[in-house]
Amino acid sequence: MAEESAVKVCVRVRPLIPREDSAASENAEPVHYFWKYDAKSIYQSDDGNSSKSFSFDRVFTPEETTNQLYQAIAKPLVVSSVQGYNGTIFAYGQTSSGKTFTMMGSDRFPGVLPMAVEDVFQTIKSCPKKEFLLRVSYMEIYNETVSDLLVDSWKRKPLEVRETINKTIYVADLTEELVTSHAQVLAWIRKGEKNRHYGKTKMNERSSRSHTIFRMILENRERSDPASGENADGAIIVSHLNLVDLAGSERASQTGAEGTRFKEGCNINRSLFTLGQVIKRLTDEGQK
Known part of the structure; x- marks a missing residue:
């Protein structure tokens, strides 16, 4: 969208859908996320340590x-x-x-x-x-x-x-x-x-x-x-x-x-x- 680039890439993070939520409930275990994010990046994590990062023009949260x-x-x-x-x-x-x-x-x-x-x-x-x-x-x-x-x-x-x-x-x-x-x-x-x-x-x-x-x-x-x-x-x-x-x-x-x-x-x-x-x-x- 900005003038400096012809292509912009944005990510939308969605919440768990019912199928995923019910699967987590049946296993009686908390859902573990192997990634985290901020406004412009997603970080792949392993045992709490970030191993890879991916940059975007914008990351939208599940609440947006x-x-x-x-x-x-x-x-x-x-x-x-x-x-x-x-x-x-x-x-x-x-x-x-x-x-x-x-x-x-x-x-x-x-x-x-x-x-x-x-x-x-x-x-x-x-x-x-x-x-x-x-x-x-x-x-x-x-x-x-x-x-x-x-x-x-x-x-x-x-x-x-x-x-x-x-x-x-x-x-x-x-x-x-x-x-x-x-x-x-x-x-x-x-x-x-x-x-x-x-x-x-x-x-x-x-x-x-x-x-x-x-x-x-x-x-x-x-x-x-x-x-x-x-x-x-x-x-x-x-x-x-x-x-x-x-x-x-x-x-x-x-x-x-x-x-x-x-x-x-x-x-x-x-x-x-x-x-x-x-x-x-x-x-x-x-x-x-």
Whole structure:
């Protein structure tokens, strides 16, 4: 988010979930943590002594809410996207670590995605001298196949990822719906979530079995002022805001995955490894 780096990495520490809490109670032993953290680092510990440390741009505690996380790291990107800059926010981590909860939230506690959508429209209201055109798309990558979450299942087909002569990557035939309100966008998100692949594993009752990318395409230009006779130059600025919920990395020995679930897990891990290499490359480029 800061100007000095193209990539920022933050960690959210979640509390124990019921499955973990009940396991600890059944063993009648206190839970032992082999790590500790502060505002920007996590320390791996062994017998009370720190052996390794990992630095991040920010570490959020279990007591901090999704709204606090959003205000600190996501909102600046959302606002800048309305101003014409591209931005991407994604959740990465082990299965059952709370990625989808952070990104999507619940009826009571909205996640990053619905809060971002609301702020896009609120920010647009503060730009009366500009006019905007907004479109949204929602895609899923399941077992290395890209599909459109905004079309009905009986119409859905594998989509191809292509490259233009200008080296721009795009997904052919992906639906882009024109939207004019916060409620309209949320309705498309709900439709997409119904079409998404979920499954049950030992570590997660409702495990995301695919990666999803929700994209808002924002076009803006200066308004002409009939009262003063000033005409805008007509230049259109296009920006993209990508909100990504990645499937969790997993080990078959822990999830109990077999058959289809095992295949899904292998494809998830393979694609996450590739993503890791891309991010490493971006980080290395930013440090040169």
